[in-house]
Amino acid sequence: MKITGKELRQKWLDFYKSKGHVDIGAVSLIGDGTTGVMFNVAGMQPLMPYLLGKAHPAGKRLCNVQGCVRTVDIDSVGDASHFTFFEMMGNWSLGDYFKKEKTAWTFEILTDVFGLDRDKLCTTVFAGNESAPRDDETAALLIGLGIKPEHVYYLPKEDNWWELEGTVGTPCGPDNEWFYPIDAEKADPVFPDDYVEIGNDVYMQYKKLADGYTPLDHKNVDTGFGFDRMLLFLNGLNDAYLTDLFTAVLAKLEELSGKKYAEGGETQRAMRIIADHTRTTVMLIGDRQSLTPSNVGAGYILRRIMRRAIRWCRKLGVSSDAMLDVAKIYIEEVYNEAYPLLFEREAYILDEIKKEADKFDTMLVTGMKEFDKTVTGLERKNEFMKKSDPAYVPETVIGGKAAFRLYDTYGFPLELTEELAAERGLTVDKDGFEAAFKEHQEKSRVIAKGEAKGGLESHSEMAVKYHTATHLLNAALKHVLSPDCNQKGSNINDERMRFDFNFDRAMTEEEVKAVEDLVNAKIREDLPVVYREMSLDEARRENFVGVFDSKYGEVVKTYSIGDFSKEMCGGPHVTHTGELGHFHIIKEQSSSAGVRRIKAILK
DSSP: OOOOHHHHHHHHHHHHHTTTOEEOOOOOSBOOSSSSOSBOOSTTGGGHHHHTTOOOTTOSEEEEEEEEEOOTTGGGBTBSSOOSEEEEEEEEEESSOOHHHHHHHHHHIIIIISOOOGGGOEEEEEOOOSSSOOOHHHHHHHHHHTOOGGGEEEEOHHHHEEOOTTOSSOEEEEEEEEEEESSTTOSSOOTTTTEEEEEEEEEEEEEEETTEEEEEEEEEEEEEEEHHHHHHHHTTOSOGGGSTTTHHHHHHHHHHHSOOGGGOHHHHHHHHHHHHHHHHHHHHHTSTTOOOOOSSHHHHHHHHHHHHHHHHHHHHTOOTTHHHHHHHHIIIIISTTTOHHHHHTHHHHHHHHHHHHHHHHHHHHHHHHHHHHHHHHHHHHHHHHHHHOTTOOOOOEEOHHHHHHHHHHHOOOHHHHHHHHHHTTOEEOHHHHHHHHHHHHHHHHHHHHHTOOTTBSOOSHHHHHHHHHHHHHHHHHHHHTOTTOOEEEEEEOSSOEEEEEEOSSOOOHHHHHHHHHHHHHHHHTTOBEEEEEEEHHHHHHTTOBOTTGGGOOSEEEEEEETTTEEEEOOOOOOSBGGGGOOEEEEEEEEEETTEEEEEEEEO
């Protein structure tokens, strides 16, 4: 059966609507914090309150096709089956129907709608343990529908029990998994070697506790069939990137690179990674919560995905602008009907991709040179030692300090250094990296206590962030108001910052907003905060700002934030501006004659 992605989506929804279900649509990909996970990783996850008993406004029978993001196996993306973004076709009973109806409907959609051979369907059910009995009820219903008794298998909890790992208070229970031969023409396929899982019906009878399970007040059904996998399966393919979700994308990458996907090897791997990671990027930036790349939380995961895609663009021999071409295909052709919000936000999505790509391209050029120098140094050491001692065992570990330098100076996250190292047959000393990071933090604290309090009342993590923000604010005021604006004092605690500067009138609302926007723009750019020691004369030649000249000696400590801010200062500071969060000016007022005062917070 040949079928497009749009056709499969509609068939699923139409079938369950015919059974009295309401299409509730897809919700945000970003977790709401109620289940302890960063992204929605299962179609049922957004429905957790309703599965636990809360009344859903759409009723007791629901269906949808829900996007999900999972990055735990990101290193596997590049093979024929792994994705970071995927969709789940789902339907639910919230205390309404149960096993009898669900087994019948799954059997019907698989055989009558999708045309699968009932004689080749195999299913598995829960074998039972000390927590719950064997699921003979489901087995009997399946056999009654026409599935061969020898095609119903009892499997243990690790195979046929569903729950969200790492959570408490969530629904769970035995499940019924459905399988079909990979090669449907094979005369006598052997389970499970010749079969692939096509879907899963979960019978939620229990609530998960910290130390066991308790029966739910009402029973639920949760069905999950992988959209991408079903599309692959129904089209008789063995490569998930050959469905119509990706064919136009691969054609574009072939056009841009002059290479063919069918070549296999690194070319094929690169195209798959760019295709998958760009799709996930589009979905996250275009999400109703509009995630953007940053150095914390979900934004950090997005940044890692984007930067991995950019690196593989270089490997394929195309510029990072290839991500823009691929993104347009997803927005305008592949998901234009299922996710109309993407089309509405197209310009915004493309702009965010372009900004991150340009920033990382610049950083990657200098950072890769440093990485190559590090590896070359290790290789030369191994060669020298081997000549003098034939029994010498070559070193294969990049030192923690070297990895931290790549992070601190060039913005390479540890994961990127580890990926690059693995490609050269090396590993990274993670413990050494953490030790170097802590040493850097301690030095910053010592500098702060002994040399430049900078208006700080404490040296907590938040106070350090506020101190770094004063540098951005000082530079922004010079850009927006006048190059002659200079800091005249500051006071910082864990809750807010107060910043005094010379200016002879009140700022307008437009000027306040322009300063605030400029600071936030530099935070979003995630600029590295680079520390250097130099002579006072050298600092002046390089146009470093000395706010209080009289306190500096012949050797000064300097901090530069990209090309935006350059100040002589003792610290302490964050390592990248992305750590600061969102900057908001809450008040602008007079401090004294010719001096204005800004009060601001970081959120």
